[in-house]
Amino acid sequence: MNAHTHPYITTGLASSKFGVPISEATRLYRLAATLPGLRADGLGMHIGSQMEDLSPVVEATRGLAHLAAELLAQGVPLQHIDIGGGYPIAYGDTQPDTPSKLAMAIEPILRPLGLLVLTEPGRRLVGAAGALLVRILYQKRNGNHTFIVADGGMNALLRPALYRAQHRLVAVRENTGEVQAQVVGPVCESTDVLSLEETAPDVQPGELLAILDTGAYGFSMASEYNGRPRPAEVLVDGAAARLVRRRQSHEEMMAPEIDP
Ligand SMILES: Cc1ncc(COP(=O)(O)O)c(C=O)c1O
Structure with missing residues (x-):
């Protein structure tokens, strides 16, 4: 199932390391029933993260519900069905789908099963509750590019380097203008950026910059x-x-290092 999000947070493709192909699930539940130490009483999926459009979850839920109905008909004692996470937050000005929109779409698919429905809302619960504060070390000009170098980078917030994620940047001092510059960290990697954009708040050395939704x-x-x-x-x-x-x-x- 393609979650249509960043490839690094897609987990449900045939080429992903996670889970098992749905075509193998029935055989595995049959096998589990023969193993005395195992109680396979649930069915779960997690197809990706930060899915601004949650329709792939609806589609995947349909597939999972179909499998659950088949397994129940075969006597597998399922108790719950878990639809995973992936609910998006607005990192910028976008208006991503809401969990309630998803709930309305999947309720008619899941209710007939009579199973306990579980979900795993990760970032949706806490993502917007955090901000990273970095202090500006200096501004640097390299050819045509201006860099605002902060005292924290990929070591403190990996998401821009790992997923090319864009967070909103807000200067702590009010009424700061904008400048043509990229905000980067102090680490010796070209991917050590705090923003992918070429404009940034005009924060001066010593001032604080907030990176939102961390x-x-x-x-x-x-x-x-x-x-x-x-x-x-x-x-x-x-x-x-x-x-x-x-x-x-x-x-x-x-401290954990041992003196040889
Ligand atoms: C199995 C599983 N469920 C839920 C989540 C939460 O994802 P998110 O915070 O993107 O909603 C993850 C995140 O990696 C996960 O691996």
């Missing part, structure tokens, strides 16, 4: 690459803010 696949994908400790995490609740994870120190980063 609540999912942000800190959890952060690394120590290039000897950079992981960032701190601050919980903001209305006007109150509190540190919930302190910045990693160099000592903590090096």
Whole structure:
């Protein structure tokens, strides 16, 4: 099933490493029934992430429901059906499909089965709740290109480098103009960018820039690459803010190393 999202977050193609081909499922459930240590009482799928158009999920749900009905008719004691995740959030000005639109489309497909319906809404729950704050180190001109170099890059937010994902950038100082420049990180990789766009808020060295919608696949994908400790995490609740994870120190980063 083609999720029509970025190839790196598509999981349901025949060429993907995930799951099993639906054509093999019936044989596997029959096999499971013969194995005393296994109770195969559910059926699940996850065809991809950040699907701005959720119609591939409707189509895949139809296929999964068809299989479930077949298995139930054969006496497989199914209890639940799991339609996976992939609900999109608006990283920019787009208006992606909503979970309620999906729910209305799949309700008539799933209800006749009488099974418990499970779903796995990942980023939809937390994606918009996070922002990464980086401090600008300097602006640099290379030929015709201007780069705004920040103190955090792919080590703190991997999504632009990994998926060519575009997040919204907001200067913390109000009324900052726009400038022809690309915001990049400090890591020694050409893919170490925080934005793919050629315009950016005109943030000056020392100022803070917020990268929005980093609540999912942000800190959890952060690394120590290039000897950079992981960032701190601050919980903001209305006007109150509190540190919930302190910045990693160099000592903590090096601590697991064993002196030969
Ligand atoms: C099996 C499974 N379910 C759900 C999700 C959540 O995906 P998303 O956050 O894109 O909705 C993932 C993410 O990789 C996953 O692998």
